[in-house]
Amino acid sequence: MTKIKRRTFVGLAAATTTALSMPSIAFGALPRVVVIGGGAGGATAAKYIAKDSKGAIDVTLVEASKRYYTCFFSNLYLGDFRAYGSIGHNYYGLAVNHGVNMVHEWALSVNNAAKKVNLGSGESISYDKLVISPGIDLKFESVNGYSAEAQSKMPHAWKSGTQVQLLKNQVKGMKKGGTFVMVPPPNPYRCPPGPYERVSMIAHQFKKSNPTAKIVILDPKNKFSKQGLFMEGWQKHYPGMIEWISAETHGGIKKINAATMEFETDLDTFKADAASVVPAQRAGRIAMNAGVNKGDWCPIVPASMQAQADENIYVLGDASIAKSMPKSGFSANSQAKVAANHIRGSLTGSKVFTPRFANTCWSLVATNDGIKVGANYKATAEKIDKTSGFISKTGEDSNLRKATYEESIGWYSGITSDMFS
Amino acid sequence: MKSKLVLLSIVFSLIFTNSIFADQKQLVGADADYGEHLFGECVTCHNSTGLGQGIPKITGMKTNQFITKILAYKSKEKENAVMQMVAERLGEEEINSLALYLSKLK
Ligand SMILES: Cc1cc2nc3c(=O)[nH]c(=O)nc-3n(C[C@H](O)[C@H](O)[C@H](O)COP(=O)(O)OP(=O)(O)OC[C@H]3O[C@@H](n4cnc5c(N)ncnc54)[C@H](O)[C@@H]3O)c2cc1C
Numbered sequence: 001m002t003k004i005k006r007r008t009f010v011g012l013a014a015a016t017t018t019a020l021s022m023p024s025i026a027f028g029a030l031p032r033v034v035v036i037g038g039g040a041g042g043a044t045a046a047k048y049i050a051k052d053s054k055g056a057i058d059v060t061l062v063e064a065s066k067r068y069y070t071c072f073f074s075n076l077y078l079g080d081f082r083a084y085g086s087i088g089h090n091y092y093g094l095a096v097n098h099g100v101n102m103v104h105e106w107a108l109s110v111n112n113a114a115k116k117v118n119l120g121s122g123e124s125i126s127y128d129k130l131v132i133s134p135g136i137d138l139k140f141e142s143v144n145g146y147s148a149e150a151q152s153k154m155p156h157a158w159k160s161g162t163q164v165q166l167l168k169n170q171v172k173g174m175k176k177g178g179t180f181v182m183v184p185p186p187n188p189y190r191c192p193p194g195p196y197e198r199v200s201m202i203a204h205q206f207k208k209s210n211p212t213a214k215i216v217i218l219d220p221k222n223k224f225s226k227q228g229l230f231m232e233g234w235q236k237h238y239p240g241m242i243e244w245i246s247a248e249t250h251g252g253i254k255k256i257n258a259a260t261m262e263f264e265t266d267l268d269t270f271k272a273d274a275a276s277v278v279p280a281q282r283a284g285r286i287a288m289n290a291g292v293n294k295g296d297w298c299p300i301v302p303a304s305m306q307a308q309a310d311e312n313i314y315v316l317g318d319a320s321i322a323k324s325m326p327k328s329g330f331s332a333n334s335q336a337k338v339a340a341n342h343i344r345g346s347l348t349g350s351k352v353f354t355p356r357f358a359n360t361c362w363s364l365v366a367t368n369d370g371i372k373v374g375a376n377y378k379a380t381a382e383k384i385d386k387t388s389g390f391i392s393k394t395g396e397d398s399n400l401r402k403a404t405y406e407e408s409i410g411w412y413s414g415i416t417s418d419m420f421s
Numbered sequence: 422m423k424s425k426l427v428l429l430s431i432v433f434s435l436i437f438t439n440s441i442f443a444d445q446k447q448l449v450g451a452d453a454d455y456g457e458h459l460f461g462e463c464v465t466c467h468n469s470t471g472l473g474q475g476i477p478k479i480t481g482m483k484t485n486q487f488i489t490k491i492l493a494y495k496s497k498e499k500e501n502a503v504m505q506m507v508a509e510r511l512g513e514e515e516i517n518s519l520a521l522y523l524s525k526l527k
Contacts, residue, residue, distance in 0.1 A: 048461065330465060337461045353458050356510070358465075360503050374503055376510055388509060390502040407466075407503070410476025414466040421470060 030058040031347040034117050034127040036107045036286055038063030038091060040070075041133030041317030041332035043419040048340035050098040056348050060101040060125055061094065062117065068420075069160040071191065072329045073412055076364060078168050079201030087160070093421035110290035112310055129343050132292065132307075133316040133332065134284025135159065136190050139296075142280035143183065143256060150258035154183075154275040157198075158190065170274045171202050177212040178273030181263055183253065184219050185278045188297070190318050190327045192225035193373070195278060197363040200230065203238040204366055216270055217244045218253055218263055225326075226363060226373055232394045233365035283319035297321045302379035303355050305339040314339045322357075323383045324375075331359045333415055338379075355379045362408035368398070370405030448484075448517040456522025459515055462507070484520045491516050 035046045038061050046061040053059075069088045076082040094100040106120040110132075116124045138156060140147050146154070155170070157163040174180060180202060184195035199215055206213040223246070224230075234242045251266025256277065263270040282288075282296035292298045292307035298315040299308040300322065307313040316339055317332030325331040338355040345352035360374030375389030392404065467479045479487070493499035494508035511519070 052457075333465050334462070337458075341458060351454065353455065356459075356462065358462060358507070360466075372502065374506055376506055388506060390506055392502075406475040408475070410468070410474055411466045413474065414464060414468040414476060417468045417470055418464045 031128045032058045032126060033129045033343060034125055035061045035131040037133040037135060038068060039133060039135055040329035041336045042131060044333045044336035045131045045316060045340050046100045047094055047098055048337055049343055050100050053344050053348060060103055062103045062105060062107045064106045066104050071160045074160050074164045075197045075201045077164060079204040084165060089416055089420045097421060107286050112291060115312060128347060129312055131314045131316060131339060132287050132290060134286045134319055136281040136318045137284050139280040139282055143253060143277055145256040146277050146279055153258040154277040156278045157276060158278050167276055171205055174210060174213065174274040176210055180213065180215045181270055181272035181275040182215060182217045183277040186220040186280050188327060189281050192326050193361055193363045196224060196230045199242060200365045203241050207238060215242045218250055218265060219244060220247050222246045222248050226371060228394050229371045229392055233369060237366035287315060287319045302384045304342040305335050324386045325357060325359055325377055325384050328359055328361050329415060334358050357384055362411060364405060368402040368405050370401055370408050372404055448521050450514040451517035451521040453522050453525060456518035459519050460522055480526050482523060484524045487520050487523055488516060
């Protein structure tokens with residue numbers, strides 16, 4: 001089987017420019033990779049498999065939307081540091097520069113035995129290797145009283161898109177001196193510092209236009225990412241505006257009521273004038289459908305990102321259990337390159353290098369006050385293990401914080417160009 | 422005869438004055454394919470096409486300059502937490518492979 005493919009590859013590689021005009025039988029003889037999800041993990045994987053195989057692998061990317069709005073920097077849009085249009089990206093570059101076949105549809109199910117992906121249109125696409133990077137689904141029911149309906153009054157805005165615009169509209173329209181309630185999710189979730197960067201950006205809005213407003217964070221956790229750095233920044237830039245209440249202090253959120261905007265806890269009932277509720281999360285539904293999950297998330301083989309449940313499927317990004325890497329766009333991009341190299345190796349016999357993983361997450365606390373946390377990782381038999389890392393320090397010089405913010409702008413332009421062009 | 426001399430002197434000057442050419446001879450253990458693979462890690466942040474706002478462009482960097490900078494991050498002489506972390510796990514083979522790949526990029 002592999003031999004036949006390899007021979008076909010040699011013939012076709014010499015004539016890649018004419019591949020499009022070839023009869024479909026010859027075209028179908030190329031090894032096929034299907035990628036579900038064109039986000040940080042999937043777009044990167046599709047690009048690198050196509051780019052590095054130089055036409056030897058037929059790559060199809062199944063992505064529901066024609067435009068991808070990044071979650072990263074969506075907080076900066078809330079704080080007016082970024083225009084909404086600037087965080088939207090299209091897939092032309094993947095098609096034009098790398099020959100990725102874009103299919104803008106929902107993948108409905110996976111037939112593992114027949115190695116087929118069934119699409120919303122009723123068509124199906126077969127694969128030799130399948131990459132699943134669908135991001136997250138929200139467990140609305142994890143917060144008593146929250147639901148898909150309540151998301152219009154208390155947007156989660158955790159999958160980017162118009163939810164973020166709705167949240168901004170509600171923040172800007174909040175009554176003077178009102179209270180904004182933020183409910184962050186429990187671990188593990190997409191972007192550990194995200195809820196606290198969001199609070200910082202909303203505080204930045206209020207400082208400009210609604211300086212007597214208050215922000216209450218009802219956290220289901222007792223500590224959070226970059227806590228010391230955020231707390232210091234809030235004290236410095238928004239004194240008296242933000243109150244963080246840990247789970248052990250409020251005793252748990254018993255019930256929320258979207259109609260009255262009330263949050264019931266053991267400590268008190270909090271009334272909000274605007275709110276954002278981010279519930280618990282799980283891997284995107286298609287991962288469950290493909291049977292590669294174990295509970296809410298998908299166990300993987302650390303060295304390759306192959307699903308433990310099916311060696312022909314790779315799971316990337318937020319959907320995977322990539323412990324100890326956080327669920328971030330940077331992590332997903334890094335994992336995608338490991339998987340792409342492994343997939344190409346197994347389909348064309350190209351060299352497979354020792355996997356290397358890395359992550360850095362930047363957050364913005366206030367104008368020119370950026371902070372960051374990062375780590376290197378390597379694959380062991382059990383997990384993706386942290387080998388070294390760093391975090392910004394409290395009391396850092398303002399020039400360094402400004403440079404860190406500017407660095408984050410460079411990173412955004414870098415990663416989005418790496419994903420889409 | 423004259424043209425042969427000119428050619429000879431061009432070859433001569435290439436060998437001894439073209440730093441890229443000279444450098445490449447010293448890139449012990451360098452493998453351009455490995456360099457290309459490792460470069461994937463760089464372009465998560467270093468935009469290979471844009472203006473290099475916030476994070477400098479590294480494409481087009483001279484081989485010597487690249488190696489000197491990476492070594493300075495590795496020894497923590499040069500400041501930047503992310504780059505120190507990146508450089509920390511690059512050995513000679515990795516640095517040279519990256520240098521070789523970078524020198525071949527337009
Ligand atoms: C507020 C916020 C701030 C953040 N900030 C940062 C940051 O600064 N840095 C950072 O690194 N990360 C950040 N993140 C995290 C980052 O956005 C995610 O970790 C990253 O997007 C995960 O990539 P992914 O490929 O797993 O999923 P996604 O990027 O979500 O991509 C999934 C894609 O799959 C598609 N899809 C899903 N199911 C199907 C299907 N069945 N058929 C077809 N298409 C499908 C979706 O439409 C989507 O485009 C932030 C997140 C949030 C919410």
